[in-house]
Amino acid sequence: MTTEVDKNQKLTMIVFDGDLDKAMASFIIATGAAAMGKQVTMFFTFWGLNVLRKDESANVKKPFLEKMFERMMPRGPKKLGLSNMNMAGMGPKVMKKMMKEKNVSSLDELIEMAQDLDVKMVACTMSMDVMGLTQEELIDDLDYAGVASYLSEADEANTNLFI
């Protein structure tokens, strides 16, 4: 027996990259879909996990290489770079200024909006392990799962994106 899920009512998404622009696009689609009444599940894996990091260090004890990764990767939405025209961090500053002028929501606001609309956010535990990120370092209210959970949810959806 399979459970009855209306495929038109579900969207799944893999957020693989940790760039500001790609994260923005992911959350705009996620909040838009949720506003259209869809059930939305976002899976964050590899660099995408950086989108979910808290601003401050959680001071978790970890091996040297993992500590290096922790230091070198962007810590949360405010620190993300652009996939194009990053220009050593100048690009995102300019982009944020332009977004503000055009009244476009910031990534922080979009994430908050997604949570408010009950978008389910899942962190991939395998990539957390590889990159040495712990639950304490990620924002609250996340689910933690692996590939089978993602595939099972994708199977119930009629739209599935990889960003």
Place this chain on the structure above:
Amino acid sequence: MNSDKLLDAKGLACPMPVVKTKKEVDQLESGQVLEIHATDKGSESDMVAWAKTSGHELLAQEQDGETFKFWIRKA
């Protein structure tokens, strides 16, 4: 056209007009009409798509200068 509530989404960029519309429609009773004002150029087709997918009825739409106006009846 008569409406039960007005949503002023002027100045808001995608996806906020549809997100705010959803939230307002959630507050309404079935059959009530929400009037939406938006300036986001994409909203002209976005509100049509939103109503179609979410199952609510787009009663009318018009453009008044830079402002797009929509009337949506909750299903």
